[in-house]
Amino acid sequence: MKKRSTVLILDDDSSMREYLRIVLDEGGYNTLEAASGDEALRILETKRPDLVMSDILMPRMDGYEFVRQLRSRSEIAGTLVMFHTATYNDTQSLALARGCGVSHILQKPLRPTSILEAVAKALDAEKETHEGAAESFEGDHRNLLMDKLYEKVSELEASNRALRESEARLHELAGRLQAVREEERTRVARQLHDELGSSLTALKMNCAWTIERAKSEDVQKRLRSSMDLIDETILVVRQLSTELRPGILDIAGLAAAIEWQAEEFQARSAIQCDVSAEGGEDLDSTRATEVFRVFQEALTNIARHAGATRIAIDLKQQNTDLVLNVYDNGKGATDDEINGRHALGILGMRERMALIGGSLSVHGKPGEGTSVMLRVPHTIQTQRESGAASGV
Amino acid sequence: MGKARLRILLVEDSAPVCNALCELLGEIEGLEVSAITDGAMQARAAITRIRPDVIVLDLVLAEGSGLDVLRSEEWKDNRPFTVVFSGDCTGGIRTACKRLGASAVLDKASEFHLLQAVLRDLI
Numbered sequence: 046m047k048k049r050s051t052v053l054i055l056d057d058d059s060s061m062r063e064y065l066r067i068v069l070d071e072g073g074y075n076t077l078e079a080a081s082g083d084e085a086l087r088i089l090e091t092k093r094p095d096l097v098m099s100d101i102l103m104p105r106m107d108g109y110e111f112v113r114q115l116r117s118r119s120e121i122a123g124t125l126v127m128f129h130t131a132t133y134n135d136t137q138s139l140a141l142a143r144g145c146g147v148s149h150i151l152q153k154p155l156r157p158t159s160i161l162e163a164v165a166k167a168l169d170a171e172k173e174t175h176e177g178a179a180e181s182f183e184g185d186h187r188n189l190l191m192d193k194l195y196e197k198v199s200e201l202e203a204s205n206r207a208l209r210e211s212e213a214r215l216h217e218l219a220g221r222l223q224a225v226r227e228e229e230r231t232r233v234a235r236q237l238h239d240e241l242g243s244s245l246t247a248l249k250m251n252c253a254w255t256i257e258r259a260k261s262e263d264v265q266k267r268l269r270s271s272m273d274l275i276d277e278t279i280l281v282v283r284q285l286s287t288e289l290r291p292g293i294l295d296i297a298g299l300a301a302a303i304e305w306q307a308e309e310f311q312a313r314s315a316i317q318c319d320v321s322a323e324g325g326e327d328l329d330s331t332r333a334t335e336v337f338r339v340f341q342e343a344l345t346n347i348a349r350h351a352g353a354t355r356i357a358i359d360l361k362q363q364n365t366d367l368v369l370n371v372y373d374n375g376k377g378a379t380d381d382e383i384n385g386r387h388a389l390g391i392l393g394m395r396e397r398m399a400l401i402g403g404s405l406s407v408h409g410k411p412g413e414g415t416s417v418m419l420r421v422p423h424t425i426q427t428q429r430e431s432g433a434a435s436g437v
Numbered sequence: 438m439g440k441a442r443l444r445i446l447l448v449e450d451s452a453p454v455c456n457a458l459c460e461l462l463g464e465i466e467g468l469e470v471s472a473i474t475d476g477a478m479q480a481r482a483a484i485t486r487i488r489p490d491v492i493v494l495d496l497v498l499a500e501g502s503g504l505d506v507l508r509s510e511e512w513k514d515n516r517p518f519t520v521v522f523s524g525d526c527t528g529g530i531r532t533a534c535k536r537l538g539a540s541a542v543l544d545k546a547s548e549f550h551l552l553q554a555v556l557r558d559l560i
């Protein structure tokens with residue numbers, strides 16, 4: 046005996062549901078009833094009718110929305126659906142119905158014969174319709190996913206662009222801050238050196254001149270004591286001024302400044318420094334300053350972390366590049382110390398080099414020390430210069 | 438009539454130092470400060486103009502630096518006795534100045550008595 050097909054009748058109008066139920070019962074079909082899309086979806090969770098006959102115009106959830114939700118649930122997505130309607134009969138509504146995999150639409154008023162014929166036809170074509178609908182659904186689904194994917198990719202690209210722009214702005218800002226800081230240090234150092242230092246020197250000379258003329262030994266003694274005090278003050282002023290910006294960098298250039306800094310470091314740390322420094326005479330003040338600051342930072346790192354007893358420092362011209370190598374014989378920096386999140390000192394050195402179009406490489410070997418190499422091209426336009434040119 | 442006076446060109450950009458130095462150098466018989474300039478270009482022009490016997494040269498100047506004056510080519514073969522007299526006499530700077538032909542390098546604050554001694558010897 047042929048299995049009786051089951052039809053779920055979905056309509057908010059109870060009299061229409063009853064009418065359809067009677068007609069379908071008479072036609073030899075089992076029937077289920079739902080008064081809303083929600084109720085129909087609940088029924089479909091447990092029962093699998095062969096066909097759903099759905100009204101289109103219903104409150105809260107209309108027929109299209111019901112089918113959309115049904116198609117979104119994989120376990121019931123392939124359910125065969127037929128619309129019956131008195132309202133939607135235009136081309137657009139039919140296209141919309143087909144778009145969600147409903148190819149059978151029964152127009153009201155509904156005569157029993159036409160209902161049964163339509164149901165039989167729909168069920169006969171079930172396989173084909175289902176596959177067509179499924180294919181169409183899969184296609185639509187794929188298109189929808191592709192659209193969403195494209196949307197997301199575009200969003201990601203826009204975010205990446207914004208991130209890159211933000212990163213570039215941060216570099217510019219860091220460069221500007223560095224430049225402002227250096228300008229400020231230079232200005233304060235000059236004032237200390239030129240104004241305060243010169244006045245103190247003149248004061249000391251005046252004391253010396255007065256001592257020559259002072260007849261009283263007490264006065265001479267007092268003046269000598271004042272000169273000693275002036276000497277101590279001059280020493281402090283010079284120290285402060287040099288810490289802010291070593292005058293030798295402006296007066297004698299980078300090579301002399303590196304030699305001087307190495308001597309100072311050796312005297313302070315008792316780490317022997319072997320220096321060979323040549324070149325860099327035509328390096329502008331900005332680049333010379335950045336190289337010198339990176340060199341100072343390299344020495345500070347050695348004093349703090351390396352446990353070295355000897356450093357080799359080599360500044361030389363290599364074709365058009367100026368190259369500074371600093372090798373120490375300490376314990377050797379680890380990868381984490383060089384590239385880790387806490388390696389802020391080295392990050393700062395890299396930033397300084399990037400600002401003048403240069404590069405920095407640091408390598409450590411356990412037990413064999415660390416090498417720091419920085420390279421500055423003579424001709425490249427620096428970030429700071431290009432920033433200044435564009436009015437940043 | 439006494440012998441010819443030693444003519445000094447003082448290159449110094451600090452007015453208080455200049456005044457105090459003139460007072461100190463004025464103490465020395467047979468010496469005169471012939472000109473005072475505060476920049477490198479002015480100094481070079483003054484050297485050509487007055488042909489001083491001695492230059493007392495500061496390094497940090499209002500324009501240019503004392504090293505620019507030392508590097509000057511015009512008087513390279515007939516260089517006056519040049520004393521660098523500066524507050525920046527670190528080892529590196531002393532070496533650089535000597536390399537460029539400075540006759541002496543003295544610290545402004547602690548070695549001005551040596552400047553007086555050097556100049557006295559030249560008279």
